[in-house]
Amino acid sequence: SPTGYRHIANIKRSAAELAESYDYVIIGGGQSGLVVADRLSEDGTKTVLVVEYGDIDNNKDILLPSTGAASLGRDFFNFSTAVNYHLNNKTFAIQAAAVVGGGSAVNGMLLDRGAAEDYDNWEKLGNPGWGFEDLLPYFRKSTTLTLPNKELQQEFGIVEDESAYGDGPIYASYPPWQWPGTKAQVNAWKELGVKSPAKASSGDAVGVFWAPSALDPRTWTRSYAKTAYHDRAAPRDNYDLLTKHEVLTIKFTNSSTHDPLPNNSTSTLRATSITFRNRGTREVSTVSANKEIILAAGTFHSPIILQRSGVGHFPLIDRAKIPRVLEVPGVGVNLQDHAYMTRQYDYNTNVSPNPDMLDRSSPKFNQTFYDWAQAEYTNHQRGPLTVATANTAAFLSLNTAVANTDTITSSTSRARSQISLPGTYTTSLRIGFNMQESTVLSSLSSPASAALAIPFTGKSSSPLIMLKPLSRGTVSLDRAAPFETPPLVDFRTFYHPVDLQLFIEIFKFSRKWFEAPAHRKLGPVETAMQKNAVSDAQIELLLREKVLPSSGDAVGTCAMMPFNRGGVVGPDLRVYETMGLSIVDASIIPLIPGAHLGATVYAVAEKAADLIKARA
Numbered sequence: 001s002p003t004g005y006r007h008i009a010n011i012k013r014s015a016a017e018l019a020e021s022y023d024y025v026i027i028g029g030g031q032s033g034l035v036v037a038d039r040l041s042e043d044g045t046k047t048v049l050v051v052e053y054g055d056i057d058n059n060k061d062i063l064l065p066s067t068g069a070a071s072l073g074r075d076f077f078n079f080s081t082a083v084n085y086h087l088n089n090k091t092f093a094i095q096a097a098a099v100v101g102g103g104s105a106v107n108g109m110l111l112d113r114g115a116a117e118d119y120d121n122w123e124k125l126g127n128p129g130w131g132f133e134d135l136l137p138y139f140r141k142s143t144t145l146t147l148p149n150k151e152l153q154q155e156f157g158i159v160e161d162e163s164a165y166g167d168g169p170i171y172a173s174y175p176p177w178q179w180p181g182t183k184a185q186v187n188a189w190k191e192l193g194v195k196s197p198a199k200a201s202s203g204d205a206v207g208v209f210w211a212p213s214a215l216d217p218r219t220w221t222r223s224y225a226k227t228a229y230h231d232r233a234a235p236r237d238n239y240d241l242l243t244k245h246e247v248l249t250i251k252f253t254n255s256s257t258h259d260p261l262p263n264n265s266t267s268t269l270r271a272t273s274i275t276f277r278n279r280g281t282r283e284v285s286t287v288s289a290n291k292e293i294i295l296a297a298g299t300f301h302s303p304i305i306l307q308r309s310g311v312g313h314f315p316l317i318d319r320a321k322i323p324r325v326l327e328v329p330g331v332g333v334n335l336q337d338h339a340y341m342t343r344q345y346d347y348n349t350n351v352s353p354n355p356d357m358l359d360r361s362s363p364k365f366n367q368t369f370y371d372w373a374q375a376e377y378t379n380h381q382r383g384p385l386t387v388a389t390a391n392t393a394a395f396l397s398l399n400t401a402v403a404n405t406d407t408i409t410s411s412t413s414r415a416r417s418q419i420s421l422p423g424t425y426t427t428s429l430r431i432g433f434n435m436q437e438s439t440v441l442s443s444l445s446s447p448a449s450a451a452l453a454i455p456f457t458g459k460s461s462s463p464l465i466m467l468k469p470l471s472r473g474t475v476s477l478d479r480a481a482p483f484e485t486p487p488l489v490d491f492r493t494f495y496h497p498v499d500l501q502l503f504i505e506i507f508k509f510s511r512k513w514f515e516a517p518a519h520r521k522l523g524p525v526e527t528a529m530q531k532n533a534v535s536d537a538q539i540e541l542l543l544r545e546k547v548l549p550s551s552g553d554a555v556g557t558c559a560m561m562p563f564n565r566g567g568v569v570g571p572d573l574r575v576y577e578t579m580g581l582s583i584v585d586a587s588i589i590p591l592i593p594g595a596h597l598g599a600t601v602y603a604v605a606e607k608a609a610d611l612i613k614a615r616a
């Protein structure tokens with residue numbers, strides 16, 4: 001049922017309720033973990049166990065599009081980043097979901113995809129089979145499209161490439177409401193010469209365009225990995241989900257069997273079981289996997305589970321006094337996210353109604369309109385509360401914003417870039433980073449790939465998001481108490497010299513949007529602090545104070561790259577030099593695409609399930 005109450009009886013609450021072994025043991029019942037669990041159990045021939053740190057959240061507000069992730073603090077891990085030197089020495093709360101469904105349960109539901117070039121870049125880094133044409137069938141397989149009615153399509157110019165969707169379990173829908181001010185915002189981009197692609201969802205994701213939300217059109221509630229994948233898997237006898245248990249380690253044995261190994265490796269190391277801890281009683285148990293252990297604990301937790309198991313960069317593992325198992329220097333490095341700031345302005349002459357009228361913290365809040373909107377949604381499942389964070393955004397290539405992109409991607413900046421890397425980088429990691437840097441710089445100069453995004457909804461403030469960072473962060477276990485403390489996360493935002501320069505340019509460019517004639521009709525006025533940032537030096541000061549390191553889109557910490565370029569998994573998603581261990585979550589993404597991550601994570605997980613099935 002879309003309300004999520006039906007299958008609670010099938011959830012396991014303690015280790016005693018489990019079998020001794022399963023064909024597949026999946027670590028993390030978040031977005032990717034539930035996709036893979038559903039696909040591996042669907043033909044009924046293999047047994048699957050998912051072990052999830054969080055619980056099922058059956059509160060109604062998790063399903064409401066308008067609630068927004070911020071109010072769901074109960075469903076997040078509670079930890080912070082390391083001090084970020086370039087962001088005025090501040091720390092930031094980490095956005096990592098701790099609930100069945102993971103990020104898909106708490107995110108802003110915008111279901112956009114990156115440009116074809118963003119995925120083709122993964123292939124270029126040494127991952128055959130991972131270009132956009134390879135992924136498109138999986139974008140299709142995971143989603144079913146619902147367009148809004150014809151009047152809304154015409155009024156707002158909503159165009160979609162229906163062939164880019166299939167009949168998958170995630171509903172990609174356009175809600176039956178859009179805010180009228182959005183039209184002026186879209187037109188302002190067009191006045192600036194920004195194109196409006198008709199096939200954004202099939203690879204042409206550069207320009208100003210519409211994108212669906214992950215919304216069930218039968219009820220206008222959140223469509224996410226739990227409702228779409230878990231709920232249909234839950235009645236199967238061969239599928240178990242254990243909640244409120246934390247996986248601690250993966251255990252390995254030396255195997256004498258001759259299974260095919262990734263990349264002609266000679267290793268005989270086989271992942272055979274996991275240890276996990278009841279979050280209440282703290283009792284530790286073990287369960288075995290006959291075929292594969294599948295890591296899906298997300299970008300922050302998958303690397304530390306490997307490190308706790310002795311797999312990673314040995315100096316770090318030694319310092320934590322963990323027995324060495326396998327040296328893989330790429331574990332926990334290469335962290336990337338979409339840093340952003342909120343571009344704050346007021347509309348003096350906004351059209352009515354507008355989203356500020358629903359915002360209690362805005363002086364434009366209107367109680368009568370608010371009550372009407374609540375009643376419309378509650379009684380008729382329609383009106384403004386069917387809208388999640390946004391369905392419109394400008395995804396702009398750098399050459400739209402900057403006349404001469406060479407000033408940013410110049411060799412001078414590149415020459416300095418090596419000093420931006422963490423001191424722990426080995427030679428292979430440095431070589432891998434050089435490949436990534438060249439690839440990103442070439443995409444920054446390309447009109448076929450976006451460098452910045454500004455989603456908007458008619459509201460008087462919009463995020464300004466940097467899509468192609470070159471700074472690289474780290475995730476590592478706390479050597480003092482590796483099994484008790486959360487991962488140490490250092491985003492290292494703005495460590496690479498190009499990133500700050502890029503952000504200054506896109507900040508300046510965003511001003512042109514306010515100045516476009518269509519936009520001026522809404523009377524946009526920047527808040528004093530932002531308006532006063534005029535020179536590059538002033539903008540830099542503002543950015544260091546206002547930029548946040550993460551949009552919740554963290555990737556890259558167990559990257560799919562060649563082993564001698566700092567990779568952790570190969571294109572078959574198996575951890576190098578091991579048997580029976582794969583990774584399927586956002587951590588394998590080597591380069592962050594120019595889109596929110598949700599749609600991409602579904603496609604990656606669908607493809608992962610096919611790869612795992614094929615080798616079984």
Ligand SMILES: Cc1cc2nc3c(=O)[nH]c(=O)nc-3n(C[C@H](O)[C@H](O)[C@H](O)COP(=O)(O)OP(=O)(O)OC[C@H]3O[C@@H](n4cnc5c(N)ncnc54)[C@H](O)[C@@H]3O)c2cc1C
Pocket residue numbers: 027028029030031032033051052053054069095096097098099100101102103104106107108109110111112245246247248296297298299301302305389551552553554585586587596597598599601
């Ligand atoms: C606040 C927020 C807003 C976002 N907004 C959008 C958006 O609007 N659009 C969009 O497309 N994307 C958005 N994203 C990004 C997207 O949701 C994520 O990229 C995606 O969900 C990541 O999926 P995953 O499977 O890699 O990890 P997750 O979904 O995070 O799954 C990891 C799971 O592993 C569990 N886990 C962790 N450690 C352990 C352990 N030791 N033992 C057992 N279980 C463990 C966690 O509890 C979690 O359930 C947002 C993300 C966040 C956090």
